[in-house]
Amino acid sequence: MNIEEVRDYCLKLKNAEESFxxxxxxxxxxxxxxxxxxxSLNDEDPHVAVKCxxxxxxxxxxxxxxxxxxxxxxxxxxxxxxxNRDMNDHDIRRWILHSYESVILQLPAAIRRKYEYV
Known part of the structure; x- marks a missing residue:
């Protein structure tokens, strides 16, 4: 994956927002x-930080x-x-989704109800 593909994937997740x-x-x-x-948008070796x-x-x-x-x-x-190392794109997307879901699971129940992860 490249950073544009990561961005596109993240923005497809429900209520995901980008900021700086x-x-x-x-x-x-x-x-x-x-x-x-x-x-980071300027690293020679692009990487993402995800919650796990x-x-x-x-x-x-x-x-x-x-x-x-x-x-x-x-x-x-x-x-x-x-x-650009030894993790394939499918697994990168999987761990991005894991990070997203981890954040949702920590939200109050009333907010979590808007998602599939109750």
Whole structure:
């Protein structure tokens, strides 16, 4: 995947919004005001930061060279996934969706009801 494909995929998720809260070089995607993905627009080795279940985060780091603890986020809950390494596009989309769903599952029940993840 490239950063444009990541952007297109994120914007297809229900109520996903993009913003630049950390400056013009870092694109952030949020759902219900909560961040589920961040990516630098200027890195030579493009990558995305995604939220992840802590146990799954460790397993992914062991399985893929593309996955490392997120540089600027809580390393227990966030992974960086490098887009041009050994993780295929299908799995990258899967972990983006996992991040999105993780954020939704932490929202109050009244808000979660708008989604399939109650």
């Amino acid at each position: 809260p950390f400056g013009e070089d870092t694109l952030v995607f949020k759902v219900e005001g909560k961040m589920f993905l961040a990516m 279940d802590p146990d799954e985060a460790l397993l992914l780091r062991d399985r893929y060279k593309a996955v490392v603890p997120a540089h600027h986020f809580n390393k227990k809950h966030w992974n960086d996934i490098y887009l």
